Amino acid sequence: xxxxxxxxxxxxxxxxxxxxxxxxxxxxxxxxxxxxxxxxxxxxxxxxxxxxxxxxxxxxxxxxxxxxxxxxxxxxxxxxxxxxxxxxxxxxxxxxxxxxxxxxxxxxxxxxxxxxxxxxxxxxxxxxxxxxxxxxxxxxxxxxxxxxxxxxxxxxxxxxxxxxxxxxxxxxxxxxxxxxxxxxxxxxxxxxxxxxxxxxxxxxxxxxxxxxxxxxxxxxxxxxxxxxxxxxxxxxxxxxxxxxxxxxxxxxxxxxxxxxxxxxxxxxxxxxxxxxxxxxxxxxxxxxxxxxxxxxxxxxxxxxxxxxxxxxxxxxxxxxxxxxxxxxxxxxxxxxxxxxxxxxxxxxxxxxxxxxxxxxxxxxxxxxxxxxxxxxxxxxxxxxxxxxxxxxxxxxxxxxxxxxxxxxxxxxxxxxxxxxxxxxxxxxxxxxxxxxxxxx
Numbered sequence: 001x002x003x004x005x006x007x008x009x010x011x012x013x014x015x016x017x018x019x020x021x022x023x024x025x026x027x028x029x030x031x032x033x034x035x036x037x038x039x040x041x042x043x044x045x046x047x048x049x050x051x052x053x054x055x056x057x058x059x060x061x062x063x064x065x066x067x068x069x070x071x072x073x074x075x076x077x078x079x080x081x082x083x084x085x086x087x088x089x090x091x092x093x094x095x096x097x098x099x100x101x102x103x104x105x106x107x108x109x110x111x112x113x114x115x116x117x118x119x120x121x122x123x124x125x126x127x128x129x130x131x132x133x134x135x136x137x138x139x140x141x142x143x144x145x146x147x148x149x150x151x152x153x154x155x156x157x158x159x160x161x162x163x164x165x166x167x168x169x170x171x172x173x174x175x176x177x178x179x180x181x182x183x184x185x186x187x188x189x190x191x192x193x194x195x196x197x198x199x200x201x202x203x204x205x206x207x208x209x210x211x212x213x214x215x216x217x218x219x220x221x222x223x224x225x226x227x228x229x230x231x232x233x234x235x236x237x238x239x240x241x242x243x244x245x246x247x248x249x250x251x252x253x254x255x256x257x258x259x260x261x262x263x264x265x266x267x268x269x270x271x272x273x274x275x276x277x278x279x280x281x282x283x284x285x286x287x288x289x290x291x292x293x294x295x296x297x298x299x300x301x302x303x304x305x306x307x308x309x310x311x312x313x314x315x316x317x318x319x320x321x322x323x324x325x326x327x328x329x330x331x332x333x334x335x336x337x338x339x340x341x342x343x344x345x346x347x348x349x350x351x352x353x354x355x356x357x358x359x360x361x362x363x364x365x366x367x368x369x370x371x372x373x374x375x376x377x378x379x380x381x382x383x384x385x386x387x388x389x390x391x392x393x394x395x396x397x398x399x400x401x402x403x404x405x406x407x408x409x410x411x412x413x414x415x416x417x418x419x420x421x422x423x424x425x426x427x428x429x430x431x432x433x434x435x436x437x438x439x440x
């Protein structure tokens with residue numbers, strides 16, 4: 001085979017065979033195919049697209065480019081969840097212990113934040129001592145004994161994806177839906193997932209800005225699962241405004257803890273109930289979603305989910321005293337409130353602007369390797385549709401730098417759009433893709 005022939009085939013709208021993808025992707029991963037040819041191929045895919053079968057083959061090739069984690073000797077079914085990223089999305093911190101407390105073990109490998117989208121690992125590392133670099137043996141042992149794991153991708157999982165993503169990032173090909181889908185799903189397959197609940201975010205604070213694009217991505221990922229012998233469904237969830245109230249690492253851990261005590265924001269609690277219920281359904285623990293929701297509500301109300309969270313933190317070396325007394329988590333030097341400068345209905349709380357303001361404060365990264373300030377962030381006090389009086393709090397800013405604090409306050413004032421007329425609240429979800437195939 002010749003790399004240039006494979007590039008030309010995709011350039012002209014052809015469909016790759018499994019063998020062609022294997023030759024090209026593994027050759028690129030090993031350094032035998034140069035960056036300029038891989039970049040040309042990625043651009044050809046960007047413009048010509050890929051069929052579901054072709055995308056499934058690409059996913060399998062990338063998954064098998066490194067270590068494949070087999071959890072069949074550890075759990076009866078490996079159910080995973082994946083969020084496409086958003087602002088204030090601390091869902092895994094509640095869902096993983098709640099689902100585990102409901103009788104379905106969850107071993108999840110999460111990532112770090114980049115840009116305006118936060119990362120689960122950064123949030124967890126607000127807790128002193130918490131380890132995110134478990135070995136395979138440690139991962140399996142904790143999954144078997146505790147039933148819950150939240151760690152980083154420290155294993156050699158899907159190295160082809162890591163190399164290809166870095167190339168896409170600098171060649172303008174990140175938005176390719178087949179390449180996004182294969183990137184996400186290759187890591188899930190490599191991590192041992194047999195059933196996957198996908199939380200595909202839609203809106204201003206999401207990588208998929210429109211419902212049509214989000215549905216296209218969700219459908220393709222569910223198709224990949226089917227083609228590779230896995231089960232999956234995708235929830236299309238709103239990310240036009242931040243999820244919950246807290247945006248920023250320690251702040252989000254505190255909100256997750258409050259939610260595990262039944263005291264979290266209503267939208268975030270409802271979101272977690274839904275995601276967790278679908279995980280129980282895919283894992284065969286409940287017959288329908290409503291039963292799943294009731295079961296998750298029960299383990300939160302009883303304190304079982306909270307206990308499971310503490311067990312998880314302790315198992316991974318975290319100091320449990322910090323989650324039992326969340327006021328001990330990192331706190332910012334300055335805490336100031338942004339208030340409404342008029343009466344009116346909230347028409348928009350621009351999720352991306354809020355997320356980018358959190359990055360400005362130091363809660364996120366502009367590029368990989370940037371340091372994180374776990375203490376800083378933003379509390380969001382209003383939701384779309386709410387009527388607000390002049391002088392009422394819109395945001396509380398937690399900052400460790402006076403100049404950044406002033407910039408953040410100005411940026412947040414501009415993140416709210418007003419209406420003189422009533423505005424309907426935003427839905428939490430826009431639909432489910434693949435529920436029939438998953439037995440929902």
